Amino acid sequence: MSVPDTQPTVLVLTALPLEYAAVRAHVEDRRELVHPGGTRVEKGRLSGTPWQVALAELGMGAERAAALTAQLINWLRPEAVFFVGVAGSLKDDVGIGDVVVGTQVYEIHGGKQTPEGFLVRPKALPGSHALEQAARSAVRDMPDVRAHFMPIATGDVVLADAESKIARFLRRSYNDAGAIEMEGSGAAHAAHLNGKVDALVIRGISDRADAGKRRADASGSQQRAAEQAAAVTMAVLRKHLPRAGSPGSSDSEEGPHRRGDDGAATYGGDHIDFRYGTFHGPVTGKRDERR
Incomplete structure (x- = not known):
């Protein structure tokens, strides 16, 4: 088991090796940790931030994602969970290379089959409001990213036919979804049941979920x-x-203190935060009159 860190942890989950590699490129000073059950993560730091990033490649499927996300949350105690990777577009205006941030995540297979047809019983989990707001702010400063804030559909299917029965079902029953993928609802459900973990699904669009996928x-x-x-x-x-x-x-x-945009120490109340900056000069302390 790992020794607790002095810095807060965020858990970033992926399904595919190329998704893992894309996130891993941002994480420095990595070390591998192994859960007693065998699940492996790499944990390192995101420079210029207080975050320790724990990165895991879970494989495909929502049920697998749910079980392993719950395991990792209980082990690492992260403050937030992200599921990050690729997805297929469900909207004409959501193009290849765009990013969809999941305002909600839909489980698309819930329902009841009746003589009159399949009756949808939607299951939806909202993305974290705080993380969504941070994402909206972040992408304003990313001119090379075209981002959409929309629901994301999760299903155990690789959609490569826009005229298939399931594609028509999605257009009829989940018509506001901007993308389809296979793991997001599992991770979001595990974070939701934990009760204290913010969660967000972020997907880059790699295809249009049609015959042109290959x-x-x-x-x-x-x-x-x-x-x-x-x-x-x-x-x-x-x-x-x-x-x-x-x-x-x-x-x-004890009071508010904030890191400046340039990483320098900042002041608030009686405290100065030097953790992300360098100070040159004398410091005068204030005696505690209560002693």
Whole structure:
């Protein structure tokens, strides 16, 4: 088991090796940790932030994602969970290379089959409001990213036919979804049941979920989509601060202090935060009159 860190942890989950590699490129000073059950993570730091990033490649499927996300949450105690990777577009205006940030995540297979047809019983989990707000702020400063804030559909299916029965079902029953993928609802459900973990699904669009999927994948679209999703995730973490009072947070019960945009020490109340800056000059302390 790992030794507790003095800095807060965020868990970033992927399904595919290329998704893992895209996130891993942003994480420094990595070390591998192994859960007693065998699940492996690499844990390192995101430079210029208080965050420790724990990165895991879970494989495909929502049920697998749910079980392993719950395991990792209980082990690592992260403040936030992201599922990051590629997806297929469900909207004409959501193009290859765009990024979809999941305002909600839909489980698309829930329902009841009746003589009159299949009756949908929607299951939806909202993305974290705080993380979504950080994402909206972050992408404003990313001119190379075209981002959409929309629901994401999760299903145990690789959609490569826009006229298939399931494609028509999605257009009829989940018509506001901007993308389809295979793991997001599992991770979001595990975080929701934990009760204390913010969660967000961020997906880069690698294809249009139609007959052109194989051609799009062969063109390198998955690599670009994964890199875009990873870049947005890291930008979110540069905006989103740890909770007050957590290890490495920039707030405490003693008073507010904030890191400046350039990483320099900043002042608030009676405290100066030097953790992300360098100070040159004398410091005068204030005697505690209560002693």
